Amino acid sequence: MSDEEASESAVDSLRDRIESIQDDLEAAETESDLDEIDAEIEAVRDDLEAADLPEPDEDEEDAEDPAAELESDLDDLESAVEDERGPYADDVVAEIDDAKADIAETRWTEQGESELVEVVESFLADLEAELDTSLSLADRDDVPSRLTATLENAGVAVEDATLDPDDDAETIAALLEATDDLAAGVDDAQSWSDLSVREQLEYQGYYDVLDHVKDYPPEWHALKVHEKRGNVEMVLLALETFDSDFMQEHCIEALIRMGPEEAIEPMLERAGKRDRDAITVLGKIGVADEDVLETLLDYVDAESDPLLQKTTFKALGEMGAEEAVQPIADQLVTDNADVRSAAARALGLIGDTRAIDPLADVLDSDEEDTVRASAAWALNQIGTEDALEAVSGYADDRSYIVQAEAEKAV
Numbered sequence: 040m041s042d043e044e045a046s047e048s049a050v051d052s053l054r055d056r057i058e059s060i061q062d063d064l065e066a067a068e069t070e071s072d073l074d075e076i077d078a079e080i081e082a083v084r085d086d087l088e089a090a091d092l093p094e095p096d097e098d099e100e101d102a103e104d105p106a107a108e109l110e111s112d113l114d115d116l117e118s119a120v121e122d123e124r125g126p127y128a129d130d131v132v133a134e135i136d137d138a139k140a141d142i143a144e145t146r147w148t149e150q151g152e153s154e155l156v157e158v159v160e161s162f163l164a165d166l167e168a169e170l171d172t173s174l175s176l177a178d179r180d181d182v183p184s185r186l187t188a189t190l191e192n193a194g195v196a197v198e199d200a201t202l203d204p205d206d207d208a209e210t211i212a213a214l215l216e217a218t219d220d221l222a223a224g225v226d227d228a229q230s231w232s233d234l235s236v237r238e239q240l241e242y243q244g245y246y247d248v249l250d251h252v253k254d255y256p257p258e259w260h261a262l263k264v265h266e267k268r269g270n271v272e273m274v275l276l277a278l279e280t281f282d283s284d285f286m287q288e289h290c291i292e293a294l295i296r297m298g299p300e301e302a303i304e305p306m307l308e309r310a311g312k313r314d315r316d317a318i319t320v321l322g323k324i325g326v327a328d329e330d331v332l333e334t335l336l337d338y339v340d341a342e343s344d345p346l347l348q349k350t351t352f353k354a355l356g357e358m359g360a361e362e363a364v365q366p367i368a369d370q371l372v373t374d375n376a377d378v379r380s381a382a383a384r385a386l387g388l389i390g391d392t393r394a395i396d397p398l399a400d401v402l403d404s405d406e407e408d409t410v411r412a413s414a415a416w417a418l419n420q421i422g423t424e425d426a427l428e429a430v431s432g433y434a435d436d437r438s439y440i441v442q443a444e445a446e447k448a449v
Contacts, residue, residue: 042078046358049090050105050259057112064119069205073120080116087113112350125280128202132194134218135319139190142183146244151181151229152328158224166193169210170200236280245273259437266293271301279305291316298323303331310334315350322354332362339366342373349381356388368397371414380413387417395421399429408438415444 042312058437060079069072092106142155156176163174174196177188202211231239240258248264249257256334258281264274274297278290294302303324309317311334318338321331338344338351348370355363363385369383383401386394401414415433430448433441 043320046105050092052111053083053087053090053109053113057109057116060116064116064123067123069185070124071205073124076120077117080113084113085108087308124204124287126208126215128197128200128207128214129202130212131197131214131218133212134215134222135190135194135197138218138221139187139194140238141222141225142190143187143391145183145438146231147183148229148231148234151231151233154223155186156182158221158228159189161224162221163189163193163218165220166196166214166333168366169213169217170196172196172200188369223282223385225391234435236282240276240280243276245276259289261290262286262293269297269299270298271297271299275302277307291364294320295323298324298325300324303328307331307334313338313347315347317348318350318354322357325358327355327358327362329359332360334365335360336363339363339370344377345375345378348378352378352381355389356385361389361391364391366395371401373398376407376410379407380410383410383413383417385421387413392421392423392425395423395426398426402429402433402441411436412438412440412444415441419444419447 042307047112056079060076060083061074061078063072067076087106087109092107095104100292115283159282160176163176166172167174174189174193177185177192181183191398200207234242245265246257246261248268248270249261258277262274262277264270265277271294274290274293277286278294281287281290294306299321302320303326305350306317306320306324307330310321310331318335321335333353335351335355338347339355341347341351352367352370357365367382367385367389371379373379373382379401383398386398398414398417398421400410403417405411415430418430427448429446433445436448437443
């Protein structure tokens, strides 16, 4: 027998075996039958590799590749076997876990929570009927925790039932139908994101302060009332909820005027994303705690963003952050004149005497009169004898704005 004939015979034999496996798959009834078929497929795959069939001639168009065709047939068979398997109890548990995660990770309205309770109770009834067991809602303080704990118990009950994919196929199928209903119910329950912005705010009492609408839009009028009453939580709620530039601007302005310490955490989170408005608010609050300093000091030398630098300098100055004196003083020699000027003024706001010498150097030698005037202003702000003496000698300075500061010192 020639090599070509031997190859053809091997291919025919492998094809016959694959056809036989296809017949076995059609007749398979149990997981055990499918396991045997998987073993047969693996055996044919091993024999195919051992047969070492010749590669098709690349110079011939549409040349047949029996090895590739057989490999593809085996892949299709493996997929068909996988499709025939199950369903399994693990599939039920996985669906329960998905529903549990959705409930835990979503913010729900009161209506939504009520709908979820009904959905989970209905699911428990289906589970009890199929598993002949007793389950009830877990005892927890809030509804989402109560329901997730309940579904955790339901998953354990399914696992403990040790359902067999062959003997308990109908029960597993019924449980999967119940989990489909559970998933659909969770998806249909009213979540916070289903509400419009106005509905969300109404739900949280944002408009309750309005007896009438004096200023349009009513959201702005309500914001003014909340600011006047010191309702920081509502101002922060508006800032977080409204997308409009108009309301965002007025919320920030309200927080700047209020300077509430309750706003430190949400403003610090925004400041961590280089939000200049949030940094401005932190400056007005004026609390230089460790987390605030750590965030803002990172921006002191952000030379690629001068606006961020200037906002940060001013905020640190308004806080009186002594830890920022040296980092800001280092910016007195940067190339950007506006940044140098802002750094000088920030040092004046902090008022630390360590800044006197570097500010005096700026006053004496900086090429920009606006920067020199800022240094003079800062020395006046520090106000010690040494600081005032450093300024007073410039009463006849070439720059009027520097002269004005020198006269104040005198």
